Structures are given as C-alpha cells and as structure tokens.
Amino acid sequence: ASRFENITMAPPDPILGVSEAFKADTHEMKLNLGVGAYRTEDLQPYVLNVVKKAENLMLERGDNKEYLPIEGLAAFNKVTAELLFGTDNQIILQKKKRKSVIDVCVFCSLKVATIQGLSGTGSLRLAAALIERYFPGAKVLISSPTWGNHKNIFNDARVQWSEYRYYDPNTVGLDFNGMIADIKAAPDGSFILLHGCAHNPTGIDPTPEQWEIIADVIQEKNHIPFFDVAYQGFASGSLDTDASSVRLFAARGMELLVAQSYSKNLGLYAERIGAINVVCSTADAATRVKSQLKRLARPMYSNPPVHGARIVANVVGNPELFSEWKDEMEMMAGRIKSVRQKLYSSLCTKEKTGKDWSFILKQIGMFSFTGLNKAQSDNMTNKWHVYMTKDGRISLAGLSSAKCEYLADAIIDSYH
Ligand code: PMP
Numbered sequence: 001a002s003r004f005e006n007i008t009m010a011p012p013d014p015i016l017g018v019s020e021a022f023k024a025d026t027h028e029m030k031l032n033l034g035v036g037a038y039r040t041e042d043l044q045p046y047v048l049n050v051v052k053k054a055e056n057l058m059l060e061r062g063d064n065k066e067y068l069p070i071e072g073l074a075a076f077n078k079v080t081a082e083l084l085f086g087t088d089n090q091i092i093l094q095k096k097k098r099k100s101v102i103d104v105c106v107f108c109s110l111k112v113a114t115i116q117g118l119s120g121t122g123s124l125r126l127a128a129a130l131i132e133r134y135f136p137g138a139k140v141l142i143s144s145p146t147w148g149n150h151k152n153i154f155n156d157a158r159v160q161w162s163e164y165r166y167y168d169p170n171t172v173g174l175d176f177n178g179m180i181a182d183i184k185a186a187p188d189g190s191f192i193l194l195h196g197c198a199h200n201p202t203g204i205d206p207t208p209e210q211w212e213i214i215a216d217v218i219q220e221k222n223h224i225p226f227f228d229v230a231y232q233g234f235a236s237g238s239l240d241t242d243a244s245s246v247r248l249f250a251a252r253g254m255e256l257l258v259a260q261s262y263s264k265n266l267g268l269y270a271e272r273i274g275a276i277n278v279v280c281s282t283a284d285a286a287t288r289v290k291s292q293l294k295r296l297a298r299p300m301y302s303n304p305p306v307h308g309a310r311i312v313a314n315v316v317g318n319p320e321l322f323s324e325w326k327d328e329m330e331m332m333a334g335r336i337k338s339v340r341q342k343l344y345s346s347l348c349t350k351e352k353t354g355k356d357w358s359f360i361l362k363q364i365g366m367f368s369f370t371g372l373n374k375a376q377s378d379n380m381t382n383k384w385h386v387y388m389t390k391d392g393r394i395s396l397a398g399l400s401s402a403k404c405e406y407l408a409d410a411i412i413d414s415y416h
Contacts, residue, residue, distance in 0.1 A: 014148055015389055022387040029406055030385040033394040036200065036366050038267060038332050041400050046332070048267050050325045054314035063310060068303045070294040072116020072275070076309035079316040080260055080275045081114045084229065084243055085250055091279055113278040113290035115297065116304045119268075120230045120261030121149060123276040127226065127257050128157035129296045130278070130289070131191060140191040140226065141183065143167075145391060147200045150193065150228075162186075167202050172359035172371045174204050180217055188222045196229035196258070197242040198365025201393035205235075205364055211245050215252060225249050230261040235365040237333035239265075239326070255281055262312055264366065265329055273308025332397075336366060339399045343368075346408035355415070366397045376414040384410035 012020070018034030040046050071077065081092050091111040117123030131138055140159055142150050143166035154161045164186070165178030183192055194214070199205055206214060218225055227246050233239040249256055261274040276293065280286040297303070315321045340360060347357045360368055372380065372392040380386040386407060388394045399407060 018387045018389060021381070025385055025387070027385040029403070031387065031398065031403055031407065033386060033388045033396075033398045033407075036264070036395045036397060037269060038264065038336075038366070038397045039400075041335065041402075043398065043400050046267055048325070048328050050315050050321045050328060051266060051268070051311055053321060053324075054311045054318075057314055058310055063306075065306065068116070068306050068309070070115075070297050070303050071290065072304045073306060073309035073313060075313040075317060076116055076273075077114045077275065079313055080116075081110075081112055081277055083232065083239060083316060084246060084258060084260060084277060085112070086240070086243070086247060089247070089250065091250060111280055111283050111286050113280065113286045113293060114275055115290060115293045116309055117259070117274045117276050117297075118301065118304060119263055119272040119274040120228065120259055121153070121274075122272065122301075122304075123259035123261070123274045124150070124153050124228060125157065126276050126293060126296055126300075127259060127278075128153050128159050129300075130293060132157050132159050133296070134292070135189075135191075138189065138191060139187060140193055141186050142193045143179075143195070143199070145201055146193070146195075147228075147230075148389075164192075166199075167204065167369070169371065172204075172369065173362065174206060174210070176206065176210055180213065183214070183217050183223065184221060186221065186223065189224070190221070191224045191226045191257070192218055193226045193228060194245070196227045196232065196245050198231040198235035198367070200230070200365075201367055201389065201391055202369040203363030203365050203367045204369070206245075208244065208248075211248055215249050215254070218249075219252065219254065224255060224257065226257040226259075228259050230259075231264055231365050232260070233265045233326070233329045234333055237330040237337075239329075250279060253281065255279055262308065266312065266315065266325070268308045268311065271308030271311070272305060273312060336396050339396050339401055339404060340368065342401050342404040343396070343399065343407060346405045347411065350405075350408050350412055353416075366395055368394050368396055370394055370411060372411070372414055379414040380410050384413070386410050 015035055019032060022030060022032040038046055085092055117126055140154055140161040141164045142161050144163035145167060164182035165175045168175035197205055229246060232242045235242045246258055256279050258277040263269045278289045280289055315325050344357055344360045363369065370392045374390045377388055377390045377392055380388055
C-alpha cells in the first residue's frame with residue numbers, strides 16, 4: 001500500500017477547472033468565459049508588442065541569469081511603486097541629503113516597503129504571512145463575493161477572515177450600506193481587503209464619493225486598508241484613474257498594503273510578476289517591514305524570477321515603450337468595453353419581457369456579473385457550451401463581438 005493512501009483527491013480549482021472542461025468540448029460555438037485572460041477579437045491569446053520589444057532589448061544587452069536579491073529587481077521595485085502611487089507622491093519621493101548619496105541612504109527615506117512578489121497571488125501571500133506573524137489574532141475582512149483564491153490564501157497563511165457585504169442581488173449593484181455597516185462592526189484594527197479597481201467577480205466598483213466614505217470609516221476604526229490591485233490600467237484604460245482609490249487613501253497619510261499584478265495589464269500571466277507594497281507612517285518602519293518581508297520570502301522561494309521584472313522595468317523606464325504600452329492597454333480595455341456594449345444591446349433587442357440589463361453597462365473591467373445562479377450557469381455550459389464560473393461571472397475578455405448575439409441568446413434562455 002502507498003504511504004500516501006490517506007491523501008484524498010482534492011477538488012478541481014473552480015476557475016482553472018473551467019478551462020479544462022472547455023478544452024474537452026468540441027462544439028464549434030463553444031466559448032471560454034471562465035478564466036480572466038485577455039483574448040483578441042479572434043479569441044487568441046495576445047502578447048503585447050511592448051513586451052516583445054522589451055524582450056528584444058534584453059537579448060541585445062545580453063542580460064545574464066544571475067540570482068536577484070531577495071527583494072527582487074531594484075529597477076522594478078522603483079517603477080512599480082511609482083506607477084501605483086504616482087511619481088510625485090510624497091511617500092516615494094527620495095530625499096537626497098547629499099548629492100553623492102549612496103543607494104542605501106536613498107532608500108532610507110522611503111515610506112513604502114516594496115518587494116517584488118510572485119505576481120498578485122504571491123504578493124498577497126507574502127502580506128498574509130506578514131499579518132500572521134506580526135498581527136496575531138487580527139482579522140482580514142474580504143468582500144462577499146470576492147476572487148475565490150483570497151480565501152485560500154488567508155486560510156493557508158492561517159489568518160482569520162470574515163466577509164463584508166458587497167454585492168446586492170436585487171440591484172446587481174453595490175450594497176454600500178451593508179459594506180459600511182460591516183466595516184464598522186469589525187474589531188478595531190482589522191485589515192480591510194479592497195479591490196483597487198474592477199472588482200472581481202462583480203465588476204462593480206464604489207464611486208469616488210463612496211471611496212471617501214469607506215476611507216472615513218476605515219480611519220475611524222483604525223483599520224488597515226489592504227488593496228488588491230490586479231487590473232491597474234485595464235479597467236478604465238488609464239493607469240492613473242485606476243490607481244485613484246489607492247492614492248486617495250495614501251493622500252490621507254494612512255498606512256496601507258497594496259498587492260500588485262502585471263498579469264493582465266502587461267499580459268504577463270505566466271511570468272509571475274507583481275509586488276507587495278507596505279506604506280508606513282515613517283521611513284524607519286518601512287525599512288524594518290521590508291527587512292521582515294525579505295525574511296518571509298527567503299525560506300518560501302529564496303528570490304523571485306527576473307524575466308518579468310526586467311520587462312516591466314524596461315517598458316516603464318523607457319518613455320517610448322511606456323507610451324506604447326498605454327496605447328495597447330487602451331486598445332485592450334477598449335475592446336472589452338465594446339463587447340460589453342454589444343452584449344448589452346443584443347440582450348435589450350432579444351429580451352421580450354422588458355428586463356433591465358443596464359447593470360451590465362455599470363460594471364467595469366474584464367468581468368461581468370450576470371446575476372445567473374448556479375443552475376442557470378450550468379445551463380449556459382451544458383446547453384450552450386458557454387464555460388463560466390458557477391457564481392454567474394463571465395469574462396468579457398474572452399468574448400468576441402461576433403459571438404455577442406450567441407451569448408445573449410444563451411443568457412436569456414438560461415434566465416427563463
Ligand atoms: N487578485 C485578483 C482580484 C485577481 O482577479 C487576480 C487574477 N485573477 C489576482 C489577484 C492575481 O493574479 P496573478 O497571481 O496572476 O497576478
């Protein structure tokens with residue numbers, strides 16, 4: 001008998017499992033709206049031109065494959081914090097005391113501890129490990145619903161979590177009062193996990209006015225905001241607009257955590273490139289936090305991969321590539337917005353009962369929450385070959401305008 005006899009079969013991942021089922025389907029109209037990955041109008045994966053150019057630069061330069069430091073590539077860490085907070089943000093402005101100051105002293109004045117992580121997921125996991133070690137008993141509040149992996153991450157890090165209300169099924173919109181009430185009711189000093197933009201899975205974001213109120217309540221309760229920013233630039237098409245929630249909190253002088261990912265906005269899914277940023281009220285605290293993040297990373301994976309970090313540093317650090325990136329990001333965000341519009345129009349034209357579909361247009365980013373329940377989502381897959389997660393989420397990035405009408409038929413049939 002095997003020594004592993006008592007290990008039972010793990011359930012398939014609810015998101016990645018959808019792609020497996022899709023692959024096995026041979027129907028010609030099949031659609032994979034499960035995983036959040038950008039596709040072209042021909043429904044093919046897309047490698048950004050700026051990424052290819054950055055990779056060529058790396059080849060020309062003959063960059064080597066030596067280990068990175070535990071905290072990752074310095075040039076990456078610098079630009080990733082600048083992209084997030086804005087280059088002129090006080091927390092990342094380097095106060096140079098002397099002209100010939102060495103690097104170590106420059107970093108001493110930063111109020112943010114930034115280290116490269118294994119994309120968004122790995123960065124969240126590091127932050128969870130930091131919470132587990134230095135805030136024993138602290139709770140993390142996550143939105144209901146949220147990206148499924150959030151619960152796994154905190155469970156595995158042995159961090160307690162509970163949910164705050166977020167989605168209102170009656171309006172297919174934000175349950176703002178419920179959200180505020182639950183954040184108020186949480187024990188003082190809790191971590192409040194917030195999606196910086198393009199909430200996954202609902203596509204429903206607070207308005208700027210609502211963000212101010214959320215910040216008020218978090219401040220009153222002495223909570224610590226913890227942003228998950230997986231879609232900067234991908235939601236609105238503008239890097240600055242999509243970072244405005246984080247910047248609003250940072251401008252109040254609040255201490256906060258931000259996990260970043262370049263999977264979507266630079267299409268670097270498999271390169272596993274992202275960062276964790278911890279904004280502290282003093283530069284001294286930031287230096288200490290950074291040292292502990294490195295200490296947590298070292299036994300987990302020693303040091304992060306270099307390829308994606310170099311791509312980001314090259315793209316953001318080169319004005320020509322940076323501006324080309326913004327154009328490509330606008331193009332991707334634009335394609336998603338246009339299929340969103342087309343799906344909405346098709347639904348309105350085909351629906352005979354006068355159902356209001358306007359919630360689809362109010363949502364933002366890659367996903368749309370259709371309001372379909374599990375049985376209805378099953379009908380989408382079993383009858384219509386439309387693969388999606390069972391919470392009713394569809395990824396519009398996997399939809400072509402040619403297939404909008406088909407999808408509208410499937411949604412209407414499944415609703416009734
Ligand atoms: N957070 C959210 C809300 C996400 O949607 C995703 C990607 N699906 C991630 C984090 C992390 O993705 P990755 O690890 O590829 O950066």
